[in-house]
Amino acid sequence: MKIVLIRHGQSLWNLENRFTGWTDVDLSEAGLKEARQAGIILRENGYRFDVAFTSYLKRAIRTLWIALHELDMMWIPVHKTWMLNERHYGALQGLNKAETAEKFGEEQVHLWRRSTNVKPPALDKNDPRYEADNPKYKDVDIPLTENLLDTEQRVVKYWTDHIVPQIEAGQKIIISAHGNSIRALIKYLDDIPADGIANLNIPTGVPLVYELDSSVRPIRHYYLGKEGPLPDGTIPKTL
Numbered sequence: 001m002k003i004v005l006i007r008h009g010q011s012l013w014n015l016e017n018r019f020t021g022w023t024d025v026d027l028s029e030a031g032l033k034e035a036r037q038a039g040i041i042l043r044e045n046g047y048r049f050d051v052a053f054t055s056y057l058k059r060a061i062r063t064l065w066i067a068l069h070e071l072d073m074m075w076i077p078v079h080k081t082w083m084l085n086e087r088h089y090g091a092l093q094g095l096n097k098a099e100t101a102e103k104f105g106e107e108q109v110h111l112w113r114r115s116t117n118v119k120p121p122a123l124d125k126n127d128p129r130y131e132a133d134n135p136k137y138k139d140v141d142i143p144l145t146e147n148l149l150d151t152e153q154r155v156v157k158y159w160t161d162h163i164v165p166q167i168e169a170g171q172k173i174i175i176s177a178h179g180n181s182i183r184a185l186i187k188y189l190d191d192i193p194a195d196g197i198a199n200l201n202i203p204t205g206v207p208l209v210y211e212l213d214s215s216v217r218p219i220r221h222y223y224l225g226k227e228g229p230l231p232d233g234t235i236p237k238t239l
């Protein structure tokens with residue numbers, strides 16, 4: 001069986017090079033096109049889905065909508081969850097990544113971005129970026145910051161409790177999520193150690209297919225419609 005993972009198309013803050021995390025920014029023009037292209041590639045390759053999963057963030061939700069629209073499958077059940085949200089970037093959310101590197105040094109910013117266990121500085125609960133009053137998080141213990149292991153814990157819990165049972169029931173699944181929530185899932189699925197995951201990046205808007213065995217463990221994976229070499233640091237075509 002196969003599942004498809006897709007990182008949302010380019011967002012407005014990817015374009016502006018800002019730390020985003022749980023900030024709910026929309027897709028850029030290029031991101032809208034990437035999402036459409038992803039749907040076209042899926043359609044041309046004969047992909048069909050029974051159930052979709054996405055986060056509470058509109059860049060992933062819209063990417064999914066656009067891709068499903070291209071497939072003429074907007075009717076399928078879509079499960080949304082905060083547990084597939086991007087890694088919470090704490091007090092870095094909104095800051096420009098290059099300016100932050102100038103201020104704190106490349107090495108520190110690399111640790112914040114790519115280590116598994118270093119947490120970015122935490123948000124203060126009085127900070128307007130802390131969304132305690134947002135109704136979508138009313139039942140959620142909103143993190144103040146997260147490292148990749150924190151993200152992995154919630155993503156894998158959702159995967160195990162909600163997605164695996166659907167796969168085992170024979171449902172065809174697409175998951176539209178985020179750079180780090182997908183990295184966290186891949187880290188778990190492919191059992192990648194901390195130093196391996198640091199160098200793994202997920203391109204925006206490119207469907208990533210995982211073939212799974214009957215125990216829902218990965219056999220192989222590949223990107224759809226991505227000719228030639230992938231950008232530096234993206235997950236290799238085969239592991």
Ligand SMILES: O=C(O)[C@H](O)COP(=O)(O)O
Nearest residue numbers: 018019020021086113179
């Ligand atoms: O949340 C963000 O800023 C990005 O979309 C992912 O960021 P990263 O490449 O710094 O992990």
